[in-house]
Amino acid sequence: MARKISKKSNKKPEKRTRFKCFNKLRAWAKRIYKKYKTSPHKTFRRSYREDYKRDIEVPGIMHHSAVTFRVIFKNWKLFLPLIIIAVVAAVAFIGLMNESTYQQFQTVLDQTTEQMEKGDIGVVAKSGLLLISTVTTGGLSSEASESGTVFAVLIFLILWLTTIFILRHRLAGRKIKLRDALYNAMTPLVSSFVVFVVAVIQCIPIFILIIVYSAAVQTEFLATPFYALIFFIFAALMILLSGYLLSSSLMAMVAVSAPGLYPMQALRTASELMMGRRVKFVLRLVGLIFMLAITWVAVMLPLIVFDLFMKQFEWTHGVPFVPVCLLVMTCFTGVYISAYLYLYYRWTLGYDTKELKNDKK
Numbered sequence: 001m002a003r004k005i006s007k008k009s010n011k012k013p014e015k016r017t018r019f020k021c022f023n024k025l026r027a028w029a030k031r032i033y034k035k036y037k038t039s040p041h042k043t044f045r046r047s048y049r050e051d052y053k054r055d056i057e058v059p060g061i062m063h064h065s066a067v068t069f070r071v072i073f074k075n076w077k078l079f080l081p082l083i084i085i086a087v088v089a090a091v092a093f094i095g096l097m098n099e100s101t102y103q104q105f106q107t108v109l110d111q112t113t114e115q116m117e118k119g120d121i122g123v124v125a126k127s128g129l130l131l132i133s134t135v136t137t138g139g140l141s142s143e144a145s146e147s148g149t150v151f152a153v154l155i156f157l158i159l160w161l162t163t164i165f166i167l168r169h170r171l172a173g174r175k176i177k178l179r180d181a182l183y184n185a186m187t188p189l190v191s192s193f194v195v196f197v198v199a200v201i202q203c204i205p206i207f208i209l210i211i212v213y214s215a216a217v218q219t220e221f222l223a224t225p226f227y228a229l230i231f232f233i234f235a236a237l238m239i240l241l242s243g244y245l246l247s248s249s250l251m252a253m254v255a256v257s258a259p260g261l262y263p264m265q266a267l268r269t270a271s272e273l274m275m276g277r278r279v280k281f282v283l284r285l286v287g288l289i290f291m292l293a294i295t296w297v298a299v300m301l302p303l304i305v306f307d308l309f310m311k312q313f314e315w316t317h318g319v320p321f322v323p324v325c326l327l328v329m330t331c332f333t334g335v336y337i338s339a340y341l342y343l344y345y346r347w348t349l350g351y352d353t354k355e356l357k358n359d360k361k
Contacts, residue, residue, distance in 0.1 A: 058280075058347045061287035068340045071167065078166050078178050079335055085182075086159055086331040087324075093151040096323050156334055157192055161185040163338035164257045171346070191256045194263040195249065202245035205238040247278045254345040273348055281344075288340055292333060300329060 059067070072079055090096075162178075165185035169176045212234070215221075222228045252270035256263055274281060303325050311317060 058344070061284060064284065064340070064343065065287065065291045068336060068343060071170075071343070072335060072339055075166065075170055078170075078176070078181070079163070081178050082159070082162055082166075082181075083328060083331045083335060086155055086334070087327050089155055089158075090152070090327060090331070093155075094148040096320060096327065153193075153196070157189060157196065158182075158186070159331065159334040160253065160338045161189065161192060161257055163335050164254060164342050167339055167342050168257075171351075185257075187259055188257050188261070191261070191263045191266070192253060195252050195256050195266060198263070198267065199246060199249040199253070202249055203242055205242045209235055209238040243282055244278060247281050248274045250341060251281075251345055251348075254342050277348065284344060288337065292336065295336075296329060296333075300325060 058064075162181050162185045165181045166176060166178075169181075212231075216231060222231060248267065248271040250270075251274055252263075252266045255261060255270050255273075256266035258266075261269075304322060307321050310319075310321070
């Protein structure tokens, strides 16, 4: 008898749906593992410098600072109105530092110098101490509420995005108006705020360090040399941790200003961009702080000396000259930091390091 041939069924076996969510999670974990396995510094495996070596020429720190000043001053017709708008917005929504507050600093300083042996430290030294006492206020009111802090962050983000938008178009040789920059630069405002929040979260180790330091000072914990050494090691670790995380977040703040780029994507892109360059970037930030300190002393010290001279006349006692100058310098500092970091971002991407192209008038 002929053997019956069994026909194979074309029906596919039914898949089990009981562990469907678990299978999706396992597939997602495998994709993440494969992605991070091929990237340096993403696993516990040793990575070599040859794996992430990228030959990109970046100018020196001093040249970087000089080019930033040159770019800002070359476009003063755009940046000066922007600074004025930021100053007016800060005065309107946050408040200007009261002249009486500045007079209190001066009175306390006069009482302190009277207790010294000579009784007078000189006009220049007094101006320097006044600058150190008031620089942390930024020319803003010390009685600002939580809403004032929100407005301060919002004004900073507007300065940041507008400055980068202006430089992106001007370095490309295109003419632009401040009106267009203010209207069009605000598109990635929400994305920039998300990255800013991530950067604030990454500053938590520094916040913890400040709290621990204040508690250690009150309890005289640092009086013992051994405990002081332990605190120094703890402080160094906290600062290194925040510095390592913030090095990519600052670049992500620049990267997210590009249209169509999501916050998490900008953070990942900046992390890959800063791979192997974090130490050099930290040195750039140290150079930035040093240059800003020199600029503040060179600009504000003569202005405070002039204010001390003018306060000899009665009709100048109520004029908030120094608070306004402090606020202007604070807004200029925001523009300078934005331009400084954006130029470094362009150079790390391999863009041309030349200055602005000459506009045809």
